[in-house]
Amino acid sequence: MSAERRSHPVYVAPIPRFWWVRTAPFRRFVIRELTSVFVGLFSVVLLLFLLALSRGEQAYRGFLDWLDQPGIVVLQVITLAAVLYHTATSIQLASQIQEVRLGGRTVPRHLLMAAMTGGLIVASAVVAYLTIEL
Amino acid sequence: MPDGTVVLKVARYRPDRDAVPTFSEYEIPYRDDMVVLDALNAIKDDVDGSLTYRWSCRMGVCGSCGMMVNGEPRLTCAVFLREFRPKPVVVEPLRYFPVIRDLVVDISAFLEKLKEVKPWIVREEEQSVSEGEYLQTPEQVEAYKQFSMCINCMLCYAACPVFGLDDDFIGPAAIALAHRYNLDSRDQGRDERRAILGVHWGAWDCTFVGECSVACPKHVDPAVAIQRTKLDIATTSLKSVLWPFGGRK
Amino acid sequence: MAHAEGPPHPVRSEPFYWLLFTAGGGVSAFLFPAHIVILGIAWAAGWLPDDALSYERVLDLVQNPLTKIYLFVLIVLPLFHAAHRIRYGIRHELRVEENKHIVASACYGAAYVGTAFTLWVLLRI
Numbered sequence: 001m002s003a004e005r006r007s008h009p010v011y012v013a014p015i016p017r018f019w020w021v022r023t024a025p026f027r028r029f030v031i032r033e034l035t036s037v038f039v040g041l042f043s044v045v046l047l048l049f050l051l052a053l054s055r056g057e058q059a060y061r062g063f064l065d066w067l068d069q070p071g072i073v074v075l076q077v078i079t080l081a082a083v084l085y086h087t088a089t090s091i092q093l094a095s096q097i098q099e100v101r102l103g104g105r106t107v108p109r110h111l112l113m114a115a116m117t118g119g120l121i122v123a124s125a126v127v128a129y130l131t132i133e134l
Numbered sequence: 135m136p137d138g139t140v141v142l143k144v145a146r147y148r149p150d151r152d153a154v155p156t157f158s159e160y161e162i163p164y165r166d167d168m169v170v171l172d173a174l175n176a177i178k179d180d181v182d183g184s185l186t187y188r189w190s191c192r193m194g195v196c197g198s199c200g201m202m203v204n205g206e207p208r209l210t211c212a213v214f215l216r217e218f219r220p221k222p223v224v225v226e227p228l229r230y231f232p233v234i235r236d237l238v239v240d241i242s243a244f245l246e247k248l249k250e251v252k253p254w255i256v257r258e259e260e261q262s263v264s265e266g267e268y269l270q271t272p273e274q275v276e277a278y279k280q281f282s283m284c285i286n287c288m289l290c291y292a293a294c295p296v297f298g299l300d301d302d303f304i305g306p307a308a309i310a311l312a313h314r315y316n317l318d319s320r321d322q323g324r325d326e327r328r329a330i331l332g333v334h335w336g337a338w339d340c341t342f343v344g345e346c347s348v349a350c351p352k353h354v355d356p357a358v359a360i361q362r363t364k365l366d367i368a369t370t371s372l373k374s375v376l377w378p379f380g381g382r383k
Numbered sequence: 384m385a386h387a388e389g390p391p392h393p394v395r396s397e398p399f400y401w402l403l404f405t406a407g408g409g410v411s412a413f414l415f416p417a418h419i420v421i422l423g424i425a426w427a428a429g430w431l432p433d434d435a436l437s438y439e440r441v442l443d444l445v446q447n448p449l450t451k452i453y454l455f456v457l458i459v460l461p462l463f464h465a466a467h468r469i470r471y472g473i474r475h476e477l478r479v480e481e482n483k484h485i486v487a488s489a490c491y492g493a494a495y496v497g498t499a500f501t502l503w504v505l506l507r508i
Contacts, residue, residue: 009149010232010240015298020476023205026295029343033472039411040465042419043458047501049422050454053445054507057438064436068427076423083419087412093342094409097361124417131421132435134444299475332393338401341471368398368405 032089038082045076091116140164140215141222142173144185147233155233158182159222170210170225171199174237187237194351197287201237202226207292207349230291230298244288247304251312251330256323268320281314281359283352290346290356302335306346306356309337313359316366328367337363400467400491407464414457442508451505459498466494 020026052063066072095112139161147155162176171189178185189199192211199210204224215223231239261268290306297303312327331337340360347357425431434440444450470490473479479486 006240008234010234011147011149011152011155012232013155013229015230017478019295019298025345025348026343029345030476033341033468033476036465036468036472039407039415039461040469042411042415042423043461043465043497045422046418046454046458047497047504050445050458050501050504050508053438053441054504060438060441064426067422073424073427076419076427079423080416080419083411083415086408087416090408090412093361096355096358097365120413120416123413124420127414127417128421131418131444132431296475299478299480329393332397334394334397336393338394338397341468341475364398364401367393368402371395371398372402 032085035082035086035089038079039086042079042083045079087120091120137166138164140168140173140219142170142177143222143224144174144177144237145226146185146236147227149235155226157224164215164219166216168215170201170203170208170213170215170223173215173223174210174225185237186235195285197285200228200287200289200292202229202292207289209287209289209351212351228288228292230294230301231288241288243301244286244291244305244307247308248286248311251304251308251327252323253308253311253315255315255318255321256326257320258322270319274319277319278314278317281310281317281354281356284311284314284350284354284356285352287351289349289351290354293345293349295343295345296339296341300335300339303339304331304336306340306350306360307354309340309363310354310356310359313363316363324366328370331363332367337367340364400463403460403463404467405464407460407462407467410457411461411464415461418457445505445508451508455501455505458501459494462494462497463491466490 016022020030049063052059067076091113095109095116098112100107100112142160142162143157144160145155146152146158160173160177160181162173162181165172169192171192174185174187174189178187187199187201187210189211190196191198194209194212197209200207201210202208202225203210203213204218205226207228210225225237227233227237227239231241231243234240255268284307286307288307290310291297294303294306297305309331312331315321316324316327337360340357342357342361344357347355350356421431426436445454467490470487473486473490474483
């Protein structure tokens, strides 16, 4: 009895305009998706950094001064919070999707998450070393 | 032995009389071991025989009695009234499906989607009967077992906002069942199903909200099935670009 | 089914953008936190050694071809990750259900523009 062949009326409930405000899981989902805006934003910041670098020393110093502004630092802190939530949820989701088998047995999910978190720490340390010490 | 009463607010919709559903309140004798389905049956038996709803096994294996209980998709045979009492229990038809009458929804869209994904063993050539059955090791069964537990109750569809917004979306259960057969060692229909699930309204519409898996009473985890399906389609696609020869079914 | 005009054909572009989205998610998840702390917070807070971000040092670092490849991946993949999620956010959360193709093209288009810009800037350095 699909719509074309139905011989009786049916009631189709309308979806609320902002359906995602209604339940906590939906709200958490939307916050998770919003973190991608901050991800894109930081890509742009990196790009502006490189653009300033390509324009010579004066432009570069100007960009560093821009980074010094309190308003920009606040934005970066918010960006960091958003990106860390993105990282946490990505690890959560990836650990569900990716099955890793070692020696014929599946690695339990919490171990996978711990390994990925370890990966984050190692990657951060390597980035810090290469950026600051090298 | 009744222990007082319980109040249920049940959605009523008579297409010949009502433009929109309304709520009717029923107060019925309560026992501590009652589930929502028991209450609906009590209402129908003793209060209002016109109340219309689906149910069958009353033990969580047939998938017939899915409804919205206090705003969440539940199997009414599996929800104890004591979870909500003394507050009134609100019972509504399964969300995101057209309502035919009272608590009965039109599930034909789901049935069509189910058929579309070919939820059966697809073989290029059937083994002859004299060759015996298709044998599977316990590990081969384990590979798909979880996804075979689906009872087609459609609670996952009622939980999925993407399906709510676009009922063309093939949806969690159908994709999970397609995945079940893709993982079955006896099946040779993976390429066919990849093409079916690779359409706009197939696996790609899903944004991994994950509420389908939360709602599933049989722990099928359709959300994970869908993401693995996306991964499978994407890696197969990549392999065919990088290595356009051969390929397993 | 609303779309029945012959057998449905799988969409060729979706697996491609989904792979970029996944890769971009991984790159940003594991590498962005450190970069944000260093560039966005540590510098302004004065936690970095004085010459850590000096023009000469950074220019020298970035001019290395390996650094350029790293930076290209670091910037471009997360752009596609954001584009993909924003595309679906516009459809599902903002309820803009018409002109699906235009919205998708605009989102990925912006990512392509970012890609071209990144390539150009990196080649100039």
